[in-house]
Amino acid sequence: MKSGSNLEKVFERGEFAVTAELGPPKGNDVEAVISKAKYLRGVADAVNVTDNQTAIVRMSSIATSKILVDLGLEPVMQMTCRDRNRIGIESDIFGASALGIKNCLCLSGDHQRFGNEIDSKNVYDLDSIQLLNVMKTIRDEGRLLGGEEVEGDVNMFIGAAANPFGDPFEMRVVRLAKKVKAGADFIQTQCIYDMDRFREWMKMARDRGLHERTHIMGGVMPLKSGGMARYMQKNVPGITIPDDMVKRMLAAPKGKGAAEGIKICIETIEQLKEIEGVDGVHIMALEWEHRVPEICEEAGLLPRPN
């Protein structure tokens, strides 16, 4: 075992893993974290804690993750390259491990242009692939990037994101291969709405044997309404939603859009379970943490293994 995390154990046992996302509050409200977390207990094998997602300032992922540890939930601490240099990153890896955090997801991070501190300096001392390798080197070789020895064992299960829907498409499997080579033990993908493109990407991944070297989790996000589907299709870079799906969401009767979105999400999970090389699902409910239990229930993901 690399980290001994619950998520790693689920993969080791060959079970279809479930992770769900929890967005920290825009302040220091611990109760807000606790109330979201209660929906995910026994529903997800590990809970992703976002790191100032879309560059909106929120409670730090490391602190929020520690709150989850204290509640007996297992966090996947997200870490972006946007806000800290390699000194800050390596120091936070030590700190996270010391606090009992055993999974970390390495991300580039959304540009601060999207957020609420648009005048900030962006760091990007490292990129996400370099970050993966820094974390792996600390864990496996006990060395910092700068070469100095690390005291103690920093056992982290290392994750990366992959976006099969970004461009150029041919580069997407190359990025995946580089992330696996750099140290990604598991992969969580961007939200899947375009199943044809996802299948094509997975085939390219299998052709390179990548599914045998890492654990790929398909990302899903329930659409909340036809309007949201249409907005995301047009305005969110890196997400593709087929026209048919937008039409289906728009056709839902008034007040039934959310139910339709959840239905689509469940269907997507059912399909993911059947794809060779997909080892789990990552549910990004976007302030809908309370709906994750019904998604997991309906998709036949419960009960979770202990």
Place this chain on the structure above:
Amino acid sequence: MIIAEQKPMEEILEMLAPYKKILLAGCGACVTVCQAGGEKEVGVLASQIRLARKDAGNPIEVLEMTMTRQCEPEFMEEAEDAMKEVDAVLSIACGIGVQLMAKTFFDKPALPGLNTTFLGFPEEHGVFTERCAACGNCVLHLTGGICPIARCSKSLLNGPCGGSQDGKCEISPDVECAWQLIYDRLKALGQLENLENIIPPKKWITSRDGGPRKIVREDLRI
């Protein structure tokens, strides 16, 4: 070349408020080419300043000069006589020119009339884009002659982030994705295999991050 653009008139007038006689000094190099601080811009800006101050009932005398190159000490003597007459110099060279004026004419304020914006070239008439971040450790041979440090919004070295779509960067549909450009160019060159290699973390010590930079060329020293 160095691309710059004129500061807002309001800011320029505010800087000039304490002075009655100034030298407006342009530069014949980069800022002439990008039409921010050449002879033509010196003439126009001088008139605007005089007019604005006259309207405000607080006239100012503006001497005009476009120096050969404000970034080289040997051309500083061009401004020597004029500098004796004025309270301050408003330089519409890049920040390097302003600083050399400040250093040379130590007892007179040197004020920046431009914002020095980036190193780039004109993409089409009137459109300038950034090309080089002067990071001190060039990687263009690995990236198809397109700089990811200057042109990727996140300076990523190992390919496009998840926000690249239809050739555009996630920050704006007006910004091209550098990694799409790199991909297209490497494809055209038959060098796509370059993209399979992991480029290790950059040694930013050669960039501004290592502190102010200096080159000493013993072979050139007298």
